[in-house]
Amino acid sequence: MRAHEEKFVCPHCAQLVTVSEEGRISCDNNHSFDVAKQGYVNMLTHAVQSMYTKELFASRKEVLESGLYNDVQRALASTIEHGDIVLDTGCGEGTHLARICAQAGAFGIGIDLAKEGIIEAARHYKEQAWVVGDLAKSPFPAATFDAIFNILSPANYDEFKRLVKPHGRVVKVVPAQNYLVELRQQLFAESEKESYSNAQTVARFREAFSHVTEQRVTTTVALAPSLVPHLLKMTPMGWHRDEQQPITLTHITIDVVLLVGINDEQ
Numbered sequence: 001m002r003a004h005e006e007k008f009v010c011p012h013c014a015q016l017v018t019v020s021e022e023g024r025i026s027c028d029n030n031h032s033f034d035v036a037k038q039g040y041v042n043m044l045t046h047a048v049q050s051m052y053t054k055e056l057f058a059s060r061k062e063v064l065e066s067g068l069y070n071d072v073q074r075a076l077a078s079t080i081e082h083g084d085i086v087l088d089t090g091c092g093e094g095t096h097l098a099r100i101c102a103q104a105g106a107f108g109i110g111i112d113l114a115k116e117g118i119i120e121a122a123r124h125y126k127e128q129a130w131v132v133g134d135l136a137k138s139p140f141p142a143a144t145f146d147a148i149f150n151i152l153s154p155a156n157y158d159e160f161k162r163l164v165k166p167h168g169r170v171v172k173v174v175p176a177q178n179y180l181v182e183l184r185q186q187l188f189a190e191s192e193k194e195s196y197s198n199a200q201t202v203a204r205f206r207e208a209f210s211h212v213t214e215q216r217v218t219t220t221v222a223l224a225p226s227l228v229p230h231l232l233k234m235t236p237m238g239w240h241r242d243e244q245q246p247i248t249l250t251h252i253t254i255d256v257v258l259l260v261g262i263n264d265e266q
């Protein structure tokens with residue numbers, strides 16, 4: 001953290017901060033935050049109740065580590081360069097960011113509202129920095145990042161544009177039509193949730209950035225039976241399932257669109 005103190009501001013008053021040898025982050029107005037022993041810092045200004053639990057992040061980690069999202073991670077790594085500083089907004093348990101930074105030779109900071117996700121990230125991925133915080137009111141100075149990732153998470157484009165360097169990239173990953181389609185077909189057969197459209201999300205992204213490119217990543221892979229319960233737990237889609245309903249999945253499809261916007265406002 002000390003090596004990166006210039007990349008943080010106080011979330012209360014937006015002043016620059018210093019990090020003490022003991023791992024205390026403080027601003028000139030005496031607001032302060034402790035770096036936890038696991039190596040993350042909680043910079044939330046108010047308590048937040050998250051619906052994302054420790055169990056959910058443990059399941060997400062199992063699924064991400066199984067390689068299901070390898071193609072998505074490779075596509076994201078190809079949007080950045082060696083030496084880039086990237087922010088992952090809504091990073092969850094950190095596997096995407098850790099793998100992408102390792103592939104590209106970049107340094108990453110992950111921010112998430114859910115403390116349980118950040119604890120998991122900090123425990124496993126020591127090369128990156130991890131922050132509990134709100135992506136809409138983030139504790140970083142303007143024009144700090146070469147790229148901002150926003151993977152299957154809520155976004156705040158005004159804040160992303162403030163944070164990204166001039167000509168930097170904002171990369172949002174949104175589900176496409178066949179995302180987890182085998183699961184959706186069984187959970188929501190014949191209801192309107194069986195199909196999914198990302199049209200509104202894509203339109204909002206296109207309104208926020210003048211130069212936008214889209215890259216679709218689609219892959220269907222065989223699923224080990226032991227991963228099925230984790231797949232059900234890792235997504236809100238699986239939470240509303242009738243426990244009696246049998247789910248049989250031998251394959252699963254990852255189908256996403258990477259929206260890449262260039263910040264040309266500054």
Ligand SMILES: C[S@@+](CC[C@H](N)C(=O)[O-])C[C@H]1O[C@@H](n2cnc3c(N)ncnc32)[C@H](O)[C@@H]1O
Pocket residue numbers: 050052060089090091092093096111112113114117133134135136150151152153154
């Ligand atoms: C579906 S999960 C995706 C997590 C991770 N990007 C992944 O793909 O595995 C959505 C994440 O967004 C986080 N999130 C939601 N609102 C947020 C906010 N305002 N600030 C930071 N994180 C937020 C949640 O806590 C959760 O970890």
Ligand SMILES: [Zn+2]
Pocket residue numbers: 010011012013014015027028029030031
């Ligand atoms: Zn302050």
